Amino acid sequence: MSLPLNYTPSENEPYMSSQQLEYFRQKLLKWREELQKESVETLHHMQEESLNEPDINDRASTETDRSLELRTRDRERKLIMKINQALERLDNGTYGFCEETGVPIGIARLDARPIATLCLEAQELHERMEKTYREE
Numbered sequence: 051m052s053l054p055l056n057y058t059p060s061e062n063e064p065y066m067s068s069q070q071l072e073y074f075r076q077k078l079l080k081w082r083e084e085l086q087k088e089s090v091e092t093l094h095h096m097q098e099e100s101l102n103e104p105d106i107n108d109r110a111s112t113e114t115d116r117s118l119e120l121r122t123r124d125r126e127r128k129l130i131m132k133i134n135q136a137l138e139r140l141d142n143g144t145y146g147f148c149e150e151t152g153v154p155i156g157i158a159r160l161d162a163r164p165i166a167t168l169c170l171e172a173q174e175l176h177e178r179m180e181k182t183y184r185e186e
Contacts, residue, residue: 059157066146070157075140077164082133085126092123132165139167148172 051072059070139145146155148169155169168176 059161061157065154065157071140071145074145074160074164075137077161078133078136078140081164082130082137085130085133089123089126092119095119129165136165 051068053069053072053076057069057073059073063070136145146160147153148155149167150172151169153169155166159166159170166173
């Protein structure tokens with residue numbers, strides 16, 4: 051399905067209409083593609099980069115940069131998994147609805163975080179519970 055030029059979902063149309071679903075599918079696919087491209091670029095950069103720096107400070111700096119890059123890529127790998135799960139929800143008809151309550155997550159929330167699985171209220175409850183358990 052192709053979307054009208056500059057289409058953005060609106061609260062004035064039926065929730066999770068075919069256009070909204072296609073909008074979020076394209077958004078997720080584009081996001082995943084960007085992350086995968088960055089991952090390939092990191093791999094090439096790391097292969098070209100040499101750890102045979104003559105200066106110990108340069109070597110330490112390079113190793114720190116590499117470590118940071120690997121942590122970033124690991125977070126992005128996990129994000130790609132969440133994107134794939136969101137695409138599965140799009141395919142099975144559960145995308146856009148809270149996993150806990152079944153209520154709509156909301157267009158604005160999904161537009162800001164298209165991998166969201168919880169409505170705002172459920173997310174806030176989870177965060178309060180996490181904070182409570184961390185403080186104990």
